[in-house]
Amino acid sequence: MILLANKECPWRCLMCDLWKHALPRAVPPGAIPRQIDYALSRLRARPEQVKLYNGGSFFDPAAIPPIDYPEIAQQVSFASRLVVECHPRLIGESVSRFRDLLSPSLEVAMGLETAHPEVLPRLNKRFTLGDFAKAAGFLRRHGIAARAFVLLRPPFLDEAEGLEWAIQSAAFAFDAGVEVVSLIPTRAGNGALDRLREAGEFAPPRLSSLERALESVLERRQGRAFADTWDLEQFSRCAACFEPRRQRLQRMNSEQIAPPKIGCVVCGEP
DSSP: OEEOOOBOOSSOOTTOOGGGGOBSSOOOTTHHHHHHHHHHHTOSSOOSEEEEEOSSOTTOTTTSOGGGHHHHHHHTTTOSEEEEEOOGGGOSHHHHHHHHHOSSEEEEEEEEEOOOTTHHHHTTOOOOHHHHHHHHHHHHHTTOEEEEEEEESOTTOOHHHHHHHHHHHHHHHHHHTOSEEEEEEOOOOSSHHHHHHHTTSOOOOOHHHHHHHHHHHHHHTSSEEEEOOTTGGGGOSOHHHHHHHHHHHHHHHHHSSOOOOOOOTTTOOO
16 A cells, blocks of 8 residues: 555545645655655556555545646556545546556545444545445446445444444445455544544444454455554453454454354454
8 A cells, every 4th residue: 555645635534634744735746756756666566456545535636636647657557556536526437548558457536434324424535425335336337446435433333333334334335336345443532523522422343343353345246355453452342252253353354254253252252
């Protein structure tokens, strides 16, 4: 994954913390290819898949100048797949034009976050479920793969609701036409979520809930599903079973099947 430095995303979603690492203004034409050159020059080997994430939307022309598309396409020509991220409302002809420049296949990741009809508007995503389905349909019709990010326990939901709506949201994304769902446990630390936590309207999910969400989504066999395991220990409530649970999640990510449950005798979590 290559994280590109750029201006703050204009959408300013409630749970996002990428603004902490944003630049004060948009980068000029040519800056993004130079960043990619810098990153690729430090890789020991050329990966088969490249992810270009910029803390916003790849197809926002104020973030990634379209004049840079041909050079970016040439830079990643060694890969078999390129993954970029974009807001659903920016999915359109610019995506297919960029796809036509590429040697790798293109996958576009979109942050669905949740299909909960009341919570989604409160996340300040500024799109509807219909917008998401329309974007996924556009990508499918143009032969472009789609990935959805789904939050486990976003604000305003308790543990049980957060688990159930993560599963339902993944099902919605697959029904809309995405091929991959990434389940992301909602993390505090961006300021807004910390204030909601103090007000009793948010709490991070349990590690066992992430396990249950992933195994439930995999059991439906609608598509590939993965759990985000970055900084996973913050969601653990038991040191005795943390490592077995981490390894179980990694197995599910790599094998796409659910191994036997952990069943910790110390904390009692299944």
